[in-house]
Amino acid sequence: MSAEIAPRVRFTARVSSGFLVIVFLGVGLRPMKNHTSKSAPKARPPQQEAHAPHHGDAHREGGHEHPVHHSAEEWAERLDTKERDAWQKPAQLVGMLHIAPGQTVADVGAGTGYFLKYLSRAVGAGGRVLARDVEDDLVQYMRRRAEEEGLTNVAVGRCALDDPALPRGGVDRILIVNTWHHLSSRVAYGRKLAEALAAGGALYVVDFDKTSSVGPPPEAKLEQRQVVEELDRAGFETGLVKEDLPEQYVIRASLP
Numbered sequence: 001m002s003a004e005i006a007p008r009v010r011f012t013a014r015v016s017s018g019f020l021v022i023v024f025l026g027v028g029l030r031p032m033k034n035h036t037s038k039s040a041p042k043a044r045p046p047q048q049e050a051h052a053p054h055h056g057d058a059h060r061e062g063g064h065e066h067p068v069h070h071s072a073e074e075w076a077e078r079l080d081t082k083e084r085d086a087w088q089k090p091a092q093l094v095g096m097l098h099i100a101p102g103q104t105v106a107d108v109g110a111g112t113g114y115f116l117k118y119l120s121r122a123v124g125a126g127g128r129v130l131a132r133d134v135e136d137d138l139v140q141y142m143r144r145r146a147e148e149e150g151l152t153n154v155a156v157g158r159c160a161l162d163d164p165a166l167p168r169g170g171v172d173r174i175l176i177v178n179t180w181h182h183l184s185s186r187v188a189y190g191r192k193l194a195e196a197l198a199a200g201g202a203l204y205v206v207d208f209d210k211t212s213s214v215g216p217p218p219e220a221k222l223e224q225r226q227v228v229e230e231l232d233r234a235g236f237e238t239g240l241v242k243e244d245l246p247e248q249y250v251i252r253a254s255l256p
């Protein structure tokens with residue numbers, strides 16, 4: 001366990017005082033920029049907070065279902081907001097990954113590409129960012145976004161529900177934010193992520209505390225000890241990253 005890691009038994013009880021944040025995210029505040037194709041329909045205001053609405057089996061296994069499909073633009077209205085920036089602290093979070101210039105970094109379940117500019121900057125011109133998502137709509141959205149933002153070191157690709165589609169042994173850092181709780185067969189998925197890690201690489205899983213005032217409903221949230229246990233079973237050594245995120249935990253997982 002490195003110096004950046006706190007004992008894994010640190011479970012934070014966070015006061016659920018931010019109900020207003022849910023309301024903010026739920027009423028459809030305008031995104032800073034929507035990377036919308038000309039033919040895309042106008043987004044309806046999202047009805048929930050920053051939480052993936054459906055993925056069939058993945059959500060059934062998680063004990064909850066969300067039958068509604070949301071467009072990339074609806075996602076952007078809930079994921080790419082200044083209100084989220086305040087608790088997500090994206091630059092600070094990417095700093096926790098200790099990415100070196102020239103490295104290859106994957107963002108799995110990358111959504112609208114919220115983290116791409118930070119990851120792109122961290123790996124620099126000689127590095128690569130692999131953005132993966134299961135939704136075609138989001139993949140197209142991220143491609144447009146990467147192009148418009150001039151992120152030439154970002155490669156966007158679609159992955160399967162049960163496979164992150166990453167090169168074997170080819171990734172130095174894997175970031176999974178607000179997505180682990182969507183996965184089905186998480187231990188098997190973790191083993192696939194382990195296969196993608198290069199020597200010395202690390203996976204970072206960032207997700208919501210049960211008591212977070214943002215994110216999915218409590219029944220869909222995962223206790224960090226459960227995620228740690230799943231990653232252990234997938235063959236990782238895990239530890240909690242000391243962080244200053246008000247709503248989330250950050251788990252670092254590396255190979256023994």
Ligand SMILES: C[S@@+](CC[C@H](N)C(=O)[O-])C[C@H]1O[C@@H](n2cnc3c(N)ncnc32)[C@H](O)[C@@H]1O
Nearest residue numbers: 051052109110111114133134161177178179182
């Ligand atoms: C709440 S969003 C988070 C998006 C992004 N990580 C962020 O923090 O802005 C969850 C994302 O996970 C994706 N997702 C769900 N299941 C997935 C799977 N099995 N593999 C890859 N992506 C998945 C969804 O399509 C969605 O874009």
